[in-house]
Amino acid sequence: xxxxxYRYDVTHSVSEIVDAHTDLEAGTETDTVVTIAGRxxxxxxxGKLAFGTLQDSxxxxxxxxxxxxxxxxxxxTGLSIGDWIAVTGIVMMTRRGELSVRVDGWTxxxxxxxxxxxxxxxxxxxxxxxxxxxxxxxxxDEARQTFTQRSQIVASMRRLLHDQDFVxxxxxxxxxxxxxxxxxxxxxxxxxxxxxxxxxxxxELYLKRLVVGGMERVFEIGRVxxxxxxxxxxxxxxxxxxxxxxxxxxADMMRLTEELVAGIATEVLGTTTIEYDGREVDLSTPWRRAxxxxxxxxxxxxxxxxxxxxxxxxxICETFGxxxxxxxxxxxxxxxxxxxxxxxxxxxxxxxxDYPIEVxxxxxxxxxxxxxxxxxxxxxxxxxxxxxxxxxxxPAIQRERFEAQEADRDAGDDEAMVxxxxxxxxxxxxxxxxxxxxxGVDRLVMxxxxxxxxxxxxxxxxxxxxxxxGAADGELVDEEE
RNA sequence: GCCCCCGUAGCCAAGCUGGUUACGGCAGCGGACUUUUAAUCCGAAGAUCGUGGGUUCGAGUCCCACCGGGGGCACCA
Numbered sequence: 001x002x003x004x005x006y007r008y009d010v011t012h013s014v015s016e017i018v019d020a021h022t023d024l025e026a027g028t029e030t031d032t033v034v035t036i037a038g039r040x041x042x043x044x045x046x047g048k049l050a051f052g053t054l055q056d057s058x059x060x061x062x063x064x065x066x067x068x069x070x071x072x073x074x075x076x077t078g079l080s081i082g083d084w085i086a087v088t089g090i091v092m093m094t095r096r097g098e099l100s101v102r103v104d105g106w107t108x109x110x111x112x113x114x115x116x117x118x119x120x121x122x123x124x125x126x127x128x129x130x131x132x133x134x135x136x137x138x139x140x141d142e143a144r145q146t147f148t149q150r151s152q153i154v155a156s157m158r159r160l161l162h163d164q165d166f167v168x169x170x171x172x173x174x175x176x177x178x179x180x181x182x183x184x185x186x187x188x189x190x191x192x193x194x195x196x197x198x199x200x201x202x203x204e205l206y207l208k209r210l211v212v213g214g215m216e217r218v219f220e221i222g223r224v225x226x227x228x229x230x231x232x233x234x235x236x237x238x239x240x241x242x243x244x245x246x247x248x249x250x251a252d253m254m255r256l257t258e259e260l261v262a263g264i265a266t267e268v269l270g271t272t273t274i275e276y277d278g279r280e281v282d283l284s285t286p287w288r289r290a291x292x293x294x295x296x297x298x299x300x301x302x303x304x305x306x307x308x309x310x311x312x313x314x315x316i317c318e319t320f321g322x323x324x325x326x327x328x329x330x331x332x333x334x335x336x337x338x339x340x341x342x343x344x345x346x347x348x349x350x351x352x353x354d355y356p357i358e359v360x361x362x363x364x365x366x367x368x369x370x371x372x373x374x375x376x377x378x379x380x381x382x383x384x385x386x387x388x389x390x391x392x393x394x395p396a397i398q399r400e401r402f403e404a405q406e407a408d409r410d411a412g413d414d415e416a417m418v419x420x421x422x423x424x425x426x427x428x429x430x431x432x433x434x435x436x437x438x439x440g441v442d443r444l445v446m447x448x449x450x451x452x453x454x455x456x457x458x459x460x461x462x463x464x465x466x467x468x469x470g471a472a473d474g475e476l477v478d479e480e481e
Numbered sequence: 482g483c484c485c486c487c488g489u490a491g492c493c494a495a496g497c498u499g500g501u502u503a504c505g506g507c508a509g510c511g512g513a514c515u516u517u518u519a520a521u522c523c524g525a526a527g528a529u530c531g532u533g534g535g536u537u538c539g540a541g542u543c544c545c546a547c548c549g550g551g552g553g554c555a556c557c558a
Contacts, residue, residue: 027516044521047514066515081508095516117492118507120519124493127550139492183557228557229482238558323555377558384558415556440558453551464549 004110008086011035015058017091018099026097029090034101036061037086037109039138042119045077052079054087054101055138063087064094065103076103081119082112082138130461143456149268150445150457154221156267157241157441160260166217166243171206173199173223179423180204180362182415183226186236199225204362204436207244208391209426211434219243221441232453233383236462239441246434250374250390253435254351257378257386258285260439261349265448276381276450279347287349287378292338295352300341306330306356306371313337327411331356331371348379355389361401361417363389364433381447388437395427 012034024030038056040063050073052063067073079085089104117123122139129136129143136143158168176195178185180202188197203220210218225237245253262272262283272283290298297303302316313333317324322336334356346352355375357365363373375389392398402424405417445457455461 042519044517044519045514046517046520049515049517051517051520053518062518064516068515094518096518098516098518100516115491115508118494118519119492120507121493125488125550127488128492130550135492181558224558226557229555231554231557232552234557240558387558438558443558466549 004084004108008037008107008109009035010037010086013058014038014054014056014061017061017101018059021091021093021099024091024093024099026093027095029092029102032091033088033104034091035086035088036101037084039112040079040081040083040085041116041138043077043079043081050077051100052103054085057144062094062098062100063103064092064100065106070103071105076106079108080112080115082114082116083108084110084112126455127463130455130463131466133459146445146449146451146457147459149449152268153264153445153448154441156264157221157260160263160267161219161243164217164256166219166245167215169207169210169215169218169220170222171200171203171210171220173225175200177418177420179417179420180206181224181226182361182417184228184415186225186227201226202240202438203242204438205420205423207242208431208434208436209423211244211246212426212429212431215244216246217244230462232455233443233446235442235454235458238454238458241439241441242437244391244434244436246432248435249433250353250376250388250435253388253390253437254289254376254378255286257388257437257439258283258287258349261378261380261385261444264444269448274448274450276447277452279381281347281349281381281447283349283380287351289351289353289376291354292334292342292352292356293354295342295346295350296334296338298342299345300337302337304334304337306334327408329356329358331358335359343379343384344382346379347382349385350379351376352379360389361405362392362398362436364392364394365397383443383447384440385443385447386437386439388435391431391434391436393427393431393433395424398427399424 014036017034017036036054036056038054040052041055041060042053044051048067050065053060054063065073065076070076086107086109087101087103089102092100092102094100117135117139123129123136129140174197176197178198178201181204183201185198185201188199190197202224203222207218207220219241221239221241223237224240227236228234230236262285265272265274265283274281274283293305300320304313304316308330310330313330314324317333317337320337320340322340324333324336353376354366354369354372357371357373360373360375363375366372366374373389377387378385402417402419406419409416409418442454442457446454449457451457
C-alpha cells in the first residue's frame with residue numbers, strides 16, 4: 001500500500017483561480033503558480049498530451065499535462081478517476097479557451113479503490129444516493145449545492161437571532177419523561193442508572209425552564225426524534241429550531257417568524273420570491289393571518305366553532321370523510337376537519353390561528369376567545385413550516401392539561417403527554433408571559449432549496465439497515481449483568 | 482401498518498405477448514493519438530438478471546415468499 005502524505009500545502013481553491021482569471025485570452029500562459037488539490041473526475045489522454053478535470057469543494061478546473069514537461073507523465077495518465085491529487089503549475093488558457101492549470105508537478109493524496117459512477121449519467125438509484133452519500137456528493141451537483149445552502153440557511157438563522165439578542169443553548173436529548181409535543185418517542189436505557197430514557201421529541205419544556213431561569217430570549221437548533229412513519233416530509237430524526245421570548249405573545253412571534261424566514265431567504269437567495277414544485281411562493285411580509293374556522297368556511301363551506309353542538313360537528317366531519325373517534329371533543333373534531341379539508345389546498349404563506357385548547361396542551365388560552373389557544377401554524381408551499389403560541393404560564397392550569405393528556409394516554413393514545421412534575425415545579429417559580437416557536441429546519445431548507453423530499457436535505461437519511469448478517473443482525477450491546 | 486411500482490456488471494441502461502451464447506455506453510484493462518471538453522479510434526474482458534421457492538420442454542420475462550428502494554394512505558413536523 002502506497003503511503004500518501006499526511007498533509008499538503010494548497011495555495012488556492014479552484015474557485016479562487018477561476019474568479020481571478022475571468023478574461024484571460026485563449027492560448028496565453030500566466031506566471032501565476034498555484035497548488036490545488038481535489039479529485040480527478042475526468043481524464044482525456046491524447047498521446048503526448050493529457051487533459052483532466054480536477055474538482056474540489058469550490059468547483060472544477062481543467063488540468064493540462066504534457067509529456068515533455070509533466071514529471072512522470074505516464075503515471076499521471078495512469079491515474080484513476082476519483083483519485084485525490086495535488087497539482088502545482090501555472091494558470092493558463094488553452095487554445096480552445098479553457099482555463100487550466102498546467103501540470104508542472106503532481107502528487108497522489110489518496111487513491112480511489114472503487115470506481116466512481118458514470119461521469120455523465122451519475123447515480124439514478126436513490127438507494128445508492130442515500131446510502132453512499134460520499135459518492136453522491138461528488139457525482140450529483142445539486143446534492144452538493146443543497147447541503148451548502150443548508151449550511152448557509154442555518155448560519156443565517158443563527159446570525160439573525162443573535163442579532164436580536166437571542167442566546168443559543170443546548171438542552172438534554174435524553175429525557176426521563178418525553179415531553180413538549182404529541183409524539184411517540186424512542187426509548188433507550190441507561191445501564192448505570194438502570195433507568196429508561198427517551199430521545200427527546202422536543203426541547204420545549206427545557207427551554208421554558210430556562211426562561212424561568214432568566215434567559216429571556218433563548219433558542220436551540222437541534223435534533224429531535226419521533227418514532228413515527230417516514231415519508232417525503234418525515235425523517236425519524238429531524239432538526240428543529242425552538243425559541244422562547246419572554247414578555248412577548250403569539251402576535252409578536254408571528255412577526256418575528258415571518259421576518260426570520262424572509263430574512264434568511266434574502267440573505268441566502270437574494271430574494272423573497274421563490275419557486276417551489278413549479279409554483280411561486282412569495283415570502284415577503286406580512287403573511288396572511290386566518291383563523292382555523294375562517295379557513296374551514298372558505299374551503300369546506302361550513303361554519304363551525306366550539307359552540308357548534310358536538311353531534312352536529314361529528315356529523316359534519318363524517319360528511320367530509322373524517323375518521324372520528326368517540327373520545328374526540330369539539331376541538332379535536334374541528335382540527336381534524338381543518339386538516340382534511342383545508343391543509344392540502346393551502347399554499348400560503350398563511351398563519352392558521354386560533355387552535356382549540358383541546359389540541360394545544362401547552363398553549364395559553366386566547367385572551368378574547370375562551371376555549372381557543374393563542375396558537376398559530378404557518379403553512380408555506382402547502383406544508384406546515386412552524387408552530388408557535390403564547391405559552392401557558394399558569395402551573396395549576398398546566399397540571400389540569402397534563403392530567404387530561406394522561407387520561408387520553410390511559411384511553412390508549414400513546415402520543416399523549418405525561419405529567420412532568422419538575423416542569424410544573426418550574427412554572428410554580430413563575431414564568432412571565434412568553435411566546436414560543438418551533439420551526440422544522442429541514443422543511444425550511446426544503447422550501448428554500450426547492451427540494452421535494454426530506455431525504456435530499458438530510459445528509460444521511462434514516463434507511464433500513466443494509467446488511468442482514470454480521471454484527472448488525474446480532475446484539476451490538478451486551479445486555480447482561 | 483396497508484396499497485401500487487421498481488431491483489439486469491462499479492455506474493447508466495436495452496431486453497416486445499416466456500424461445501438459442503442477456504443489446505449497448507461510461508468506468509477499469511491493452512494499444513493509437515501534441516489542444517481535448519461526456520475527446521476519438523482499435524482490441525480483450527467483466528452479469529449466480531436482489532434472494533429463495535414454484536409453473537413450464539424452456540423464465541430476466543409468469544406465480545408465491547422474503548430482502549432493499551420509491552410513491553401514496555395512515556400517524557405526525
